[in-house]
Amino acid sequence: MKKTVADLIDWEAVSLQDDECRADRGFKLKEKLKSEKFDENRETMVEIMTGRELTVEYIQRSGFTKPVLVSRKDDLGLKIPHREFSIDGIRSAVGSRRMVDVLDVRTQKTKPMCMKEWCKYWDSEPREEILNGISLEFSKTRLDLQVTAPRVVRQLDWIDKAWPRHLKELQEDASNSLDDMMYPKVQKFVIMSVANSFMDFHLSFGGTSVWYYVLRGHKVFWLAPPTDKNLLLYENWVKHQDRPGFFGDLAEGACRLDVPAGATMLLPAGWIHAAFTAKDSVVFSGSFLHSFAIEKQLKTCYVEETLGTLERFKFPFYTEMLWYVLDRYVSCLTGKSHLDLPVEEKRRMRLEKGENIDPNKEFVNPGLSEEAPVVPCEHVHLTQAELKGLKFIIMYLMTRPLEAMEVPVIIPDPLSLIASVKDLVFAHMKDCPEKAVTGKYILRWTEDDDVDEDGKSKKIIPRPSDYSHKLAENPFQRKYLKAMSAKKKQEGQRRGMEAPKRRRARCATCVGCKEIDCKTCLACRDMTKYGGAGKVKQSCVRRKCEKPGLPVAAACTVCGKDGWGGSPDHRKQPGQAPSGLYECLLCFDIIHPQCRGDGEAGEFLSRQPNSWGCPKCLGGM
DNA sequence: GTTAACGTCTTA
């Protein structure tokens, strides 16, 4: 007996939505969910694969032009929190004040909402409107370490393979404010969608490829390939929203794809897609740019340009990224980098004009000594996609007005970089496509570029010089310099992770907790029950708790169970046995020490109960 | 729902 999505979908609710949106949409969702037309192309359009098969080699050979569905997460190299991970768990990890972009399903317009409001909406019954939490990027929050992209994504992602590592390292801010962003912060999203959410056809910004892992719920996608014809049709469809219709009916080769819980979909660059949520869903996803889809990536950018897409909906620092990619290709294939410190800083450091300092290398290997050179001794073959892509990048950059070139401040001589890329393209003109399939990505920092340790690079920040003076007119460059000097000031302390650590609660057993109010101290006198104004909001000086513990409802971020191995939401009588949960005082992760049983021992702190330095944070100390 | 008060940000 085959179980289908049809069993999951609340058809009545869909019909209701169809009635409500009749005028705005010009199509019936119910019909599009059932239409067999979208089943026809699926087999030729979508690759069904296992995690093991999804390798760099596969990408090099195929170019990753078709969506990939992996139904089990085995061998994908994904790291994901436990299944019961709740919306409230997400809220507590990113902070209640964190903003989420929310899509109103009826109007297809987004509005910002804080996590507190969002949780309230999620738990409301019945839900007044259908909202879709589509955009919460959580890098640098407490959720960060619990999620990694599929291995192959981490092996290809330009953000990790081309963006200067020292800049990414400077990122502290967990919000997605462009003012504080030091790298394109788009790698880790959580998408929270209530049942019957629908997101109409759209392109992923910058033509990024996207991975989606469905933790809970069930998603239905409609996918249209990025042929020139479809992109043009899409442009026109967006421009004429007054004459609506289902884009899937206009596009050539559109198909529908179910992505059930536990499955992962990888969507290639430029695919125009829409999504329906069959039941309340939590999805982890991430956007990435890579070298085998440069053409589609840039074509998507042209579409964005034509449509006048707002800056905040675009891939951040897209053009800067292209410069870095060019430098990485030259650097990885010839050993010569065009990155250098800004002229002003070199002067301050009293360095000779000819001396080249790549701040990116300095970061990993201070003192100007060479990082093990990655220059290959034999001729390395490029894939046709890469070769064509490099040419596309040059064209893209050179055809743009001077003020929109966005050359990074650490590339002082962009024209010489362009010349090097042209040489490189020339030298690889006759490369053999078969020999280019090596399973090894050309962009790498070291010979054995380790991708399995997420974000665990050597943390050496280059000597921060004082950049206080006027400098670069370009906002990106100003920001870079500002952050460099800011980093110097804050030296060491200050939490990287934005989310507040879990607030502690009275133990109810210590001498302080058993004491009664003195009624004479400042805090007591201010209490409303003793006739005060109630502004101090502190406990009586005699009642200070000696051993404040984790709240009884705290849960392990690994297994989801509470301090006694039970379900965290269940009422329990406090305080017979001590909680088995420990909060790391460095990363504020709360776990059962045995849940991270990877051999290494943490350091328990007797001073405060349920506290330790976890092995992850203390590793190598 | 109410009450207590934690912890952080603001102010002098």
Add this chain to the structure above:
DNA sequence: TAAGACGTTAAC
């Protein structure tokens, strides 16, 4: 740098 203000969380 300490005192004050107060939003928010935990417990009931």
